[in-house]
Amino acid sequence: MITHFKPSSGAHVGANASVTHIMWQVMLAMMPATAFGLWCFGWPALNLFVITVLSAVIFEAFCLRLAGKIAKPVIMDGSAVLTGWLVAMTLPPWAPWWIGVVGSGIAIVLGKQVYGGLGQNLFNPAMLARIALLISFPIEMTTWANVSPLFFSQSPSLAESWHITFSGLENIDAHTGATTLGFIKTEFSQNHLLTDILKDYSAFLNFIGWSRGSLGETSALLLGLGGVWLIRQKVIQWYIPASLLLTVALLASIFHLIDSQHYVSPLLHLSSGAIMCVAFFVATDYVTSPNTPTGQLVFGTGCGLLIFVIRTWGAYPEGAGFAVLLMNSATPLIDHYIHPRIYGRDRKGKPLEIPKS
């Protein structure tokens, strides 16, 4: 007779999924866009990326130690690396080192650990960090480096990159400019028409990511491909990205058709700014988005609506971060009202009536 203790019920076998696996798949999906961004913006971007990810891990370990937990297994789940990675993707590529450190600090400490760690936070940590930085340090957060790929003659060398990252950029005007959305916003304020504003604009270069912008957010093409791969891998579902992008595209089309001189075309909306990154990698965050397909459609539509409104009529050229945070705060409410119907009960939870035959 063999004795086995620890009796337990419920599925004794399991699917091949783990939190770590999910995190790594998301990072793999972000890899092409990040690699392209790092190449486009050279050594300073790489410095900033490494600093941001490393400090995210260090902040996480610090918080866990403070809470009296063993840090290593929690670090190994990859969520801190992912958060640091997402923060880095949203930063201006040549931002100074302390922007990355402060960003990671806000994301990990204020965005995640004060709520109780993984799975407990109300707001997406990376977007919280982005918005906090944007409001606190508007100059650093809107200094956009020109595209200056690695190993090109006019690009900064590794030694120069240390200088840019740690003691700041000299001769700013020669190396920086405005993002597409930022440029359009300032030009609109001077009552210029869209045809004049977009004289030098190339939709193709903007689409593949050859333009000024955040470190990992410029390439709509690679972000989109990574996102579609994630959907195919069943890591995320299509509801949020599709509803978000469709809402923006639909609203932009309507206004663009009404007045093509004052409202940007839907294609430009979709290929500029943070929208692709947000739609596939930020708004789909499990922790801060609703649980049901219908709830996710509502959430995505709300994000899309807010992005369009802020971009078109707001003071900021890009509203994706604000939109996600606002909708994050609505997530508990959405989950409260939209939930699946229990078998044998109606939507209100009352038992079904016996059909009369």
Next chain:
Amino acid sequence: MLSFFSKPLIRGGVHAEDHKSLTAELPIVSNFPLPKNLYIPLQQHVGKPAEPVIKVGERVLKGQLLAYSQGMISAPVHAPSSGIIQDVNDYPAPHPSALPIRTIVLETDGLDQWIETQTIEDPFQLTPEDISLRVGAAGIVGLGGATFPTAVKLNMGRENQIETLIINGSECEPYLSCDDRLMQERAMQIIDGVRLMLHGMTNSPEGHLTGKSGIKTGNAVVAIEDNKPLAYKAMQSAAVLYPQIKIIQIPTRYPMGWDRQLIRYVTGKEVPVGCRSSEIGVTIHNVGTAYAVHKAIRHGQPLLNRVVTIAGGAVERPMNVEVPFGTLISELFEFCGVRNDQIARIIMGGPMMGDSLPHTGLPTVKATSGILALTHNELKNAAEQPCIRCASCITVCPAGLRPLDMANNIRINQLDVAVDLGLKDCISCGCCSYICPSNIPLVQYFKYASGEVMARQQAEHKSEQTKRLIDARNARMDRIARQQQDEEQARLAAKAERERLKAEQEALL
């Protein structure tokens, strides 16, 4: 396009690796050596335990009644072989707790001598009432695992307007293949059992005359998952003469065999919470039950044994084997060459819904569809991580629950909220635990909470009872005190009266 808008017939569910082929390709082994001792629990079914009719030391024959059914919902227990009754006492039950329950111990004599059985030439001459009486007397219960007395279901079938009899041949649990093999090898007998069940649920002519209820049972649907093509073919050729019995293939998806999921898939109807399926005109039985009905009615044999799947990584010769009830799992494991050092967990039933057993010194019972000896590598036993709200548990829940919210509330001991979220509608199918990337044992949470809620209700009931008793006692004490006071006053009054009379008399004198 229309189907896109219609209600989905299957909700939730998972595709688990099925591990069935090892046992599904081998014939049922029926030469299992008769064990020396059989441990036959008196409760192998839902309802009241059976009451023994034998004495210790008595010799019994195979098929002889050992314990009769008590009450409306119960089932009798018969001797699986001939031999001497050794003991009627408490022995460990095949349950995760292995707590003792009343059990008859039968020492077999190796003769396997049958009691006289009654073979019936044409059972369709019997009245439907007689069919369910015989099914009840044979101790037949739902062999899919629910172990609800079959006769009670047949009676409910006659009392309600049943349109469809569903025979559940889905066998959606991984590893198990006992129903599959049974359908492949004994399709004719199963179909015969189905016809007898249909007959047992039709209303007799007298019922029609009294106009009590107009039962129109006449159709049966045998549903088989499409990963069992051989069973499907065998059943189809066995049913070819009977147009009232339809054999259909259903998608392979756990838990298709959940009766209510299957009812919705086959009939499009949903059973309301708190109702029996017969109330919406559907009755569902397992294929093994149909086979048992055939044996009971045609050959007069009570339910004495069943086909059990022995499988898992630690089993050297996995197989489907016909075993008498009361056989200890340790003997089965020995027969199948289970490598004891490799066992990480013993499970009764399938790996999704089955319970793990603490040791192998437990008997097989009517509910035992399989015994699994799983190795460490087959188990899901990584460390529990925090919930990341990925909502895959919501996606896979066939009952439409929100397991993650329920578990979070249970963790902070808010059981009332968990009940409001639908705790009582959980069927413990295990899909949520299976899919959870954070390895949270959700079903364990729910079972704990259900038990705790029940215990709290009982405690509440008890304290109410105590309060009522105290109130009654106080009232009684008050009444007695008042009575005594009244008596005292009456006594005083009488005394005063007496004294007055005495004084008057004295005055007169």
